[in-house]
Amino acid sequence: MSVFKNYIGGEWREGDSVNQNINPSDTNDVIGEYAVASAKDAAAAIDAAATTAPQWAASTLQQRFDALDMIAAEIFARKAELGELLAREEGKTLPEGIGEVARAGQIFKFFAGEALRSQGDVLGSVRPGVKVEVTREPIGVVGAITPWNFPIAIPAWKIAPALAFGNTVVFKPAGLVPGSAWALSDIIARAGLPDGAFNMVMGSGSVVGEAMLGSDKVNAVTFTGSVETGAHVLAKTSGHGVKAQLEMGGKNPLVVLDDADLSIAVDCALQGAFFSTGQRCTASSRIIVTEIIADRFIDALREATAELRVGDARAKDTQIGPLADASQLAKTEDYVGIGKKEGADLIAGGERIDAATPGYYYAPSLFDNASAEMRIVREEIFGPVAAIQRVKDYDEALAAANDTEFGLSSGICTTSLKYAEHFKANAKAGMAMVNLPTAGVDYHVPFGGRKASSFGPREQGAYAAEFYTIVKTAYQRAG
Ligand code: NAD
Numbered sequence: 224m225s226v227f228k229n230y231i232g233g234e235w236r237e238g239d240s241v242n243q244n245i246n247p248s249d250t251n252d253v254i255g256e257y258a259v260a261s262a263k264d265a266a267a268a269i270d271a272a273a274t275t276a277p278q279w280a281a282s283t284l285q286q287r288f289d290a291l292d293m294i295a296a297e298i299f300a301r302k303a304e305l306g307e308l309l310a311r312e313e314g315k316t317l318p319e320g321i322g323e324v325a326r327a328g329q330i331f332k333f334f335a336g337e338a339l340r341s342q343g344d345v346l347g348s349v350r351p352g353v354k355v356e357v358t359r360e361p362i363g364v365v366g367a368i369t370p371w372n373f374p375i376a377i378p379a380w381k382i383a384p385a386l387a388f389g390n391t392v393v394f395k396p397a398g399l400v401p402g403s404a405w406a407l408s409d410i411i412a413r414a415g416l417p418d419g420a421f422n423m424v425m426g427s428g429s430v431v432g433e434a435m436l437g438s439d440k441v442n443a444v445t446f447t448g449s450v451e452t453g454a455h456v457l458a459k460t461s462g463h464g465v466k467a468q469l470e471m472g473g474k475n476p477l478v479v480l481d482d483a484d485l486s487i488a489v490d491c492a493l494q495g496a497f498f499s500t501g502q503r504c505t506a507s508s509r510i511i512v513t514e515i516i517a518d519r520f521i522d523a524l525r526e527a528t529a530e531l532r533v534g535d536a537r538a539k540d541t542q543i544g545p546l547a548d549a550s551q552l553a554k555t556e557d558y559v560g561i562g563k564k565e566g567a568d569l570i571a572g573g574e575r576i577d578a579a580t581p582g583y584y585y586a587p588s589l590f591d592n593a594s595a596e597m598r599i600v601r602e603e604i605f606g607p608v609a610a611i612q613r614v615k616d617y618d619e620a621l622a623a624a625n626d627t628e629f630g631l632s633s634g635i636c637t638t639s640l641k642y643a644e645h646f647k648a649n650a651k652a653g654m655a656m657v658n659l660p661t662a663g664v665d666y667h668v669p670f671g672g673r674k675a676s677s678f679g680p681r682e683q684g685a686y687a688a689e690f691y692t693i694v695k696t697a698y699q700r701a702g
Contacts, residue, residue, distance in 0.1 A: 227257045227405045229264055229425055232271030233418025238264060238426065244402050247314040247545040248535040249580035254312050257401040260426035265393075265434035268422035272364040272391040273440040275419030280361040280389045282417075284339050287387055290414040291335035294383075297410045298328035305375065305406055310536040312402045313374055314544040314583070315499055317537050327379035327407065330666050330683070334383035342388075342688055354699045359692035361389035362466060363442035366435040368428075368456070370448040371397035371547055372502045372605075375407055380666070381445045382411065384687040386421065393441065394423045395432055397448075399548055401425045428452065436460060443467070445682075445690065447504075450603075450675050457678060468679035468690045470504070470671060472603040473631035475661040476624035477507035478646065480617060480637040481515040487658050488516075488636035489523045495634065495660035496609035497531060497587040500544055502551065504676075505632040505654070505662035509593075509600055510611045511623045517613050521570070521591055524611075528571040528587050534578050546583040546606060555585050555606030562590045562599040567610060595626055603629070617642050625651040630673030632661040653677060 228235040238258030246252035260268075298305065306321030315323065343358035367381040378394060385392045396404030408423040424431050435441055436459035443466040446456045453469040460467040477495055479488045495507030512520050536544035546552040552575070559573050572588030585607060593600050593610035600610050614620045624633055624646075633652035637643055643657045653672035654664065664670055669681035680689035 224253075224256050227255055227401065229258050229260050229268070230408050230412055230421070230423040231264060231268045232422065236264065242398055242401060242425065244312055244400070245548075246311050247547050248311070248537065248578075248582040250582060251580070252311070254308070254402055257405060257425050260424040260431050262430050262434045265424050265426065265431045266438070268393045268424045269364065269435065269438050269440050271419035271422055272393050275417050276361070276363045276391045278417050279386075279391050279420045280363075282389060286415075287338035287389065288335045290416050291331050291338060291383060291387055293414045294410055295328045295331035295335060298324060298331060298407075302328065305403065307537060308406060309374060309403045310544070312400045313371065314536045314547050316541050316544050319499055320536070323373060323376045326666060327375045330376065330379040331383045333667055334387040334687075337384065337685065337687070338387040342692065348698065352701045354701055356697040356699070358695050358697065359388070359688055360695055362691065362693050363390060364440055365390045365392050365691065366441045366444040367392060367394045368432055368435065368444065368446045368448065369394070369396050369404070371399040372499070372504070374400035374403035377447050378404055378407055380670075380683050382421070384691045385445075386416070388688060388691040390443075390691060391420045392422065393435060394421070395435060396423070396425060398425065398427060439463060441465060443690065446470070453678065466679075466690070468682065469677060470682060471676050472605075472629060473504045473506070473672065473676050474509060474601065474603055474627050474629045475505055475507050475632040475652070476509045476511050476627070476634070477661055478620045478624055478635040479510065479512040479516060479520055480620065480635065480639065480642060481513045482638045483516060483520070483636035484638060484658070485516070485519060485523060488520055489527055491634060491636055491658065491660045492524050492609070493527050493531070495662050497528065497543055497607045498662070500546055501587075501607035501609075502547060502605055503662045505664070507634060507661040508604060508609055509627075510609055511614055511620045512611060513617065513620055514613060514615055521611060525571050525589060528589050531587050533576050533584055533586060535580060535582070543587055543607060546585055549583060551606060552583040552585060555604060555608060558599055558602075558604045558606070558608055559588055562593070562597065562608070562610065565597040565599065567591065567593040567597060567599060572607070595623060601627065621646065621649060625649075628675045631676035632656065632672070634659065634661040
């Protein structure tokens with residue numbers, strides 16, 4: 224088996240050792256062997272990015288547009304193949320995998336356009352005879368550290384704006400899913416960028432990640448992952464003045480009010496809680512339902528949950544794939560045990576599922592009568608488990624929704640304009656959805672959260688410029 228290598232300074236290089244990429248739907252299936260970088264490899268990637276930074280910062284807008292547009296075109300052309308690879312390595316279903324790849328293409332296409340849109344303002348001065356210009360310049364070297372649950376879309380929404388705004392990149396993908404990251408890097412490597420403008424180093428957080436966080440040549444770090452790692456990234460980067468952007472965990476509430484359309488509410492809860500096997504930072508892991516609709520809604524949701532087809536991510540009729548690895552499965556099982564012990568009522572799932580192949584399959588699981596202090600209500604599980612809290616009315620529902628250390632996404636199902644408007648204005652989260660699942664976002668608008676879920680400027684859309692550029696204010700005497 225040949226080894227998929229790291230990409231450093233325009234060359235494909237072996238690492239120190241190799242990492243096997245295993246299919247979570249069939250653990251006998253080894254997708255490939257991927258190089259594991261050493262601290263020296265990471266330093267070489269950072270050096271290459273730093274050396275090329277002035278050249279890429281001086282690139283024309285047309286060069287940036289052409290590179291990103293070329294990357295987008297290849298991603299679109301290969302979306303079926305890359306979507307299958309993604310489903311095979313991460314455990315998302317095939318439609319979810321293909322959808323994610325298409326999203327990566329859309330993001331590169333969007334930022335190809337953003338590269339062309341000039342960033343800046345010409346303003347008057349408070350002084351006579353003076354002109355003021357506010358412009359955006361590249362920051363320099365951007366370190367991009369990504370999680371395993373969106374192995375191509377999240378890298379895309381970090382790498383594309385970094386390059387579009389004239390920065391060079393050192394990309395460290397999650398070790399669990401190197402295949403999609405490698406395929407994306409291979410596409411980027413053929414897009415006509417100067418050597419060193421884009422580098423990809425696969426390896427552990429403790430070696431490659433730490434090398435990025437500790438380097439004085441990295442000017443900004445964009446991180447997506449757990450709250451714990453995010454806090455560490457912030458402590459390390461702020462220690463030497465490096466700009467940081469963190470997107471972390473969630474415990475997103477979906478409120479269902481008495482006046483909700485029942486089928487829309489069930490659909491939002493089902494999709495939000497269980498699709499992508501619940502392994503989404505925006506998953507609806509808390510469902511808060513008011514008392515008059517509660518029994519009808521919970522019965523319908525329990526039935527729909529029990530009917531979900533769990534199986535091989537790439538099989539045609541699968542709706543829910545496996546967990547991504549053994550530790551994710553164990554964590555899910557642990558939390559189901561914790562929920563039972565805490566006194567919540569398990570009304571669906573709660574067990575492993577056997578399939579034709581050995582994989583990390585678990586039945587989508589629902590707890591009823593969960594309460595605010597329970598760990599299944601407070602902690603991110605990151606698996607196909609949702610906890611239902613019964614409340615009296617909208618006021619209690621909103622209070623419960625906001626009673627969390629997280630603040631990424633939030634949702635409400637209601638036919639009342641009054642409650643919809645009030646919820647949008649008062650949900651303490653970065654994103655609020657009305658009659659839509661808490662997961663599922665557009666790529667041309669900002670993405671991000673509040674409280675423990677996020678730190679720093681928003682990702683995606685025109686707002687991405689905030690993180691990937693540095694502002695200059697220039698004053699000029701007229702004439
Ligand atoms: P993780 O924090 O374990 O790892 C994320 C990345 O950080 C990986 O590439 C990892 O190797 C790296 N890393 C680990 N230790 C490091 C260190 N000391 N220095 C530098 N880098 C280090 O997270 P994960 O398990 O890969 O992902 C799941 C988490 O990501 C969940 O909490 C989920 O909610 C979150 N997530 C958030 C968003 C969002 O946009 N808010 C999106 C997807 C996932």
